[in-house]
Amino acid sequence: MRRRRAAHADSTPAPGRCPPEGLGAAGGVRPYCKPCNAERVRLGHYNVTKEFVHRLLEFQRGSCAICGSRNAGSKSLHIDHDHVCCPSRRSCGDCVRGLLCSGCNWIGLAWYEALPAKLRTFDVLNAYLADPPAQQLRTRLAATRGQ
Template sequence: MERICKDCDPNIRKPRPAPHPGPRCETHKRAKAKADKARKRDLEIQRTYGISGDDYRAILEAQGGKCFICSRATGATKSLSVDHDHKCCPERKSCGNCVRAIICGACNRGVLGHLRDDSDALLRAIEVVVAHPAQKVLEERRGR
């Protein structure tokens, strides 16, 4: 006897064969796996950062759906990270009151992590991009 998908609606179409646990057809198996993955991510965010999955999505939406720092990464390939103030919560876990932004891994490790949240270093990085301080030295050496 062939099993049929328990999620297929018989009022819409004939239920499809269900070779996967549940029993579910391929379409409903994928949908359940996606929902399970999202639920697991929400639980991890809650346990680690003290904010709900809905809080995470609200922050991300307020940021235009992109990394707050680079505004390029959208989390389509790899989920964006929750950044929190390590002075408040020095470990990986956060109390939820010190969440600062949702950022991509590159900005989290490459910008904030490497500079260790040093605001003076961040200001110097801005100066490099805006003022090109090496050009002053080169102009002086070349007699301009």
Template sequence: MADLREQIDMTHRTCAVDGCERDHTAKGYCQAHWREWRTKGVAGKSFPVLTVHTCTFSGCEKPRLSRDLCQGHTQQRKLGKALAPLRSYHHTGLRDEQGRKRCSSCKRWKTIANFYPKARHADGLTGYCKRCDRDMRLRRNYGIGVEQYGAMLAAQGGGCAICAVTPPEDSSLAVDHDHACCPDRKKSCGSCLRGLLCEDCNRVLGMFRDDPARFQSAIGYLTGSCP
């Protein structure tokens, strides 16, 4: 504590970071730089050398947030999960000599065109490539991966299972499933998948609520055979 007082003149009412003229509120920092130091362990380009209390989880070097744990391990505890090492994202912005980026999932080096833009990331791109992102979404919502999706699409001749229209290069067909089995329209157990549909056909099924009687009535109306 004595060293801290020597480094920071507590009678000086402005922030200890060079160039910052805001009043200090804690540890000699203004509110913004104190929050930056509290979460990142640093504050601005020039700051006093303060003692940063790190997380007590073995091998974790992140600043301590609550009850001796960092933010990530605190979140694990809140969710009732067993404490485990946090995934490192430091490599997601690296590039090789050809300017390619390495996918965090498949670990393959791919061109920038294979990643979606994401403004919140340091390099402006997602950590997962488009293929892995698609694979994770399919597995999370329908219990299949991109390989199973490709097999279903090939079995349908590359087009919609109803109208046979092929999707544009920058889009894909919707995965249709039996809503009587899984009422959630965005998720399926994986065993009730019916096929891949274009946007129009998928919308029609939803509007007709998968009722065959409505489709028969619509056919009769279109063919002029209604009584």
């Protein structure tokens, strides 16, 4: 089962176009396989499309927007959003800032944003917060649509 999921994750079809996998909580067949459902929930949580996340990943050259790591192993990059804009569980999508490794997302940035403004002296983090990759990508996409 693990081999199938690992192979499936590399070539994930659109949700609903993969064979259902097992029974759901209510005993019926799941409408999505587990990897597709996890992706569907993740994208819905941040209110972004699969295409936008792929473009953002390409824009960031496949690496964390802060430290540049390629996130070795099977862990995917996390979608970072501004919690001041959307403090609830669901994001508006406009406040998505970039894709981060777990260390930068959970430890580095969360800790840094909790500091008083006068203690926020790390240029790399300040640059990320001031002009996040997702905003740069949105600006670039808007400019190409306007041409």
